[in-house]
Amino acid sequence: MSFIQAARRRQIIGAAIETVTAVGYGQSSLARIAEQAEISKSVISYHFANKDELLEQVVAQVMDDWAAFMRPFLEAESTATGRLSAYIRSRLAYMRDNQTRLVAVAEIIVNHRGPDGRPVFAERDAAPVAELVELLRSGQQAGEFRGFDPVVLAMTITQGIDGALTYWADHPGTDLTAYGEELVTLFGLATQQPRSIS
Amino acid sequence: MSFIQAARRRQIIGAAIETVTAVGYGQSSLARIAEQAEISKSVISYHFANKDELLEQVVAQVMDDWAAFMRPFLEAESTATGRLSAYIRSRLAYMRDNQTRLVAVAEIIVNHRGPDGRPVFAERDAAPVAELVELLRSGQQAGEFRGFDPVVLAMTITQGIDGALTYWADHPGTDLTAYGEELVTLFGLATQQPRSIS
Amino acid sequence: MSFIQAARRRQIIGAAIETVTAVGYGQSSLARIAEQAEISKSVISYHFANKDELLEQVVAQVMDDWAAFMRPFLEAESTATGRLSAYIRSRLAYMRDNQTRLVAVAEIIVNHRGPDGRPVFAERDAAPVAELVELLRSGQQAGEFRGFDPVVLAMTITQGIDGALTYWADHPGTDLTAYGEELVTLFGLATQQPRSIS
Amino acid sequence: MSFIQAARRRQIIGAAIETVTAVGYGQSSLARIAEQAEISKSVISYHFANKDELLEQVVAQVMDDWAAFMRPFLEAESTATGRLSAYIRSRLAYMRDNQTRLVAVAEIIVNHRGPDGRPVFAERDAAPVAELVELLRSGQQAGEFRGFDPVVLAMTITQGIDGALTYWADHPGTDLTAYGEELVTLFGLATQQPRSIS
DNA sequence: TATGAATGAGCCTTCATTCAT
DNA sequence: CATGAATGAAGGCTCATTCAT
Known part of the structure; x- marks a missing residue:
């Protein structure tokens, strides 16, 4: 793929993102995306086989970028407890x-x-949850976490983090860092071993 | 409104629910809903002013029913801790x-x-969260809960419960009761006062 | 036809007239007419075979009433000149x-x-013109009018009178009597024999 | 706008004109217009934002053309009497x-x-009348015309000319030139100063 | 006598896609 | 590499009419 091709694709993907965020999935027609990108509608058809491929690229690009961003934060931690906190903080x-x-x-x-x-992206949507399940399970095996159902906790953590995005979108003034720390505390308490009274 | 009117409306609302669940919001055209209900497309137009009104009725009917279902469970509890558990359990x-x-x-x-x-239903969507914020705040004032940000916790609990629905839809074998108990424990630990060591 | 039938028909015809005047022919659906009459849509279908018949009745009723209103004024005049003025004045x-x-x-x-x-009402629309042609022709034969083409003059007089209605509808403050006198003078001058200079 | 664009627009406008004339405004659906133009319905949507824009273009094109056609005839005349005759003749x-x-x-x-x-075209419809009012008023000031109400006369002249179109449409054999000369005479007599007997 | 219910045809418009240039 | 032009399918909605009650 030529450089100019790649640039065009990136431009179109960017326009698609802007459009979907602004007017929602349902109203994001190719016409609107082209308008947002200030290009002709058929440029999109030229660079992407069809609308599905464009949307797949949007999702893939963002998910890959996100995963790449998070990896170093997770690898820097040696304990499961640390990795869970890092997971939450880095997603936020x-x-x-x-x-x-x-x-x-x-x-x-x-x-x-x-x-x-x-649904088309069910698997890709489930991947982060599966990764989190692994993290939690390893923490249980290491004796750091209590004996919860790791699937339920992974779902809940994922949903909790997604909630931050939703809340932030609805309340632009939100302090995301503070929100993240609340989640770290919350899920820290929810996962750790009960203190022995001794 | 006549009896037959009400019956037809219920039937159409039911068909809309089936359709949206099966093929998603975007594909739920009046044609498809009518097909699902095995009626002519214009019957829908006869009983509902337009598609918006139909969808509003769907949402209203379910949300009201849901709230009514939960009320007695909440009112039976005297402590905030009890009400939180009842909230989670009754939603599940x-x-x-x-x-x-x-x-x-x-x-x-x-x-x-x-x-x-x-979005049209933003307020209605936010209502349960607001209710939960109240519950959590009263628990904090009563000294039952620790000093978390009640908004973050309310969002996270709501999202966690919604996660159960998502997970169940994707994994039909799920034991919802067990899932609920995990959530009760999880959010119990996340909200309660840290034990004093003394 | 029973009395109640006749009353209903009159009521519906009245509602049709109100509706057409208010929103125009194109928007005058049976639903709107029924709404205007504060009756159910099917009442119209019951009393009129179809929409066409209703509109025909509207036209017939008004045109007949109009003709009946004018007759005495015309018959009171003995000269063509007088009848022409009476024609214009009584229409106004x-x-x-x-x-x-x-x-x-x-x-x-x-x-x-x-x-x-x-068009369906072409003939009925042409009738007043034909009547006017007769009037003008008789005035020519009597030597009262000059040798114009009676068809052109009949058309122009008719159109001129219709213009008063249009103008009045657009300018509610118009003094119709004054407008009528202008027309009487105008068409008086346009029809009369040129004065001989002698 | 490209050449082919302009050609298509002209073609569609032409088809719209044919259709409206043949079956009337109410029956002139985009489907029928497309059929008349022997193109697909969506070609119209491609070249015009919506039906309104198409109709506006039809009106604008014709009205502008008409005004341009008439201008030289009017400007060639120095007296109000001459301009009135030229106005009638050139419209015909x-x-x-x-x-x-x-x-x-x-x-x-x-x-x-x-x-x-x-109504949408009320103003554009009123413009020729206003122009005529000016013409008549200037004739009165110049002492050429008698003291009629210029608004009534302008309306009546306009309506009289429109009557020629209506009559011609209903009676295809009509000699429009002769019709025009009748109107010139008619409104000449109706406007001129009464002859002094001296 | 009246009407609630239902319907198919048609309306304008938007859409993703194809194709020739 | 880009795009103007075209299209059929489908969208939600309105309409006059029919029919059983």
């Missing part, structure tokens, strides 16, 4: 600089369906 | 018998927008 | 008390078409 | 070559309404 940190694209991706994941009516 | 209990309609309502709330492009 | 006089229904009828005559796309 | 002359489009425009002007239910 990424949010801070990527509100629009995360909102867009959330919209797309929830709404985009195949011709059979079934 | 309602879920158990109303999966389709709750999935549908969730889809509609997230996606439905007015002509201005802004 | 009728207008004064029947603005709404005349506007409605004008709308209907111009717009209503058969399934073949051809 | 234009009619002769533009029957269909004038009939269509008349239909549209009378019927087209905005979303508020009010």
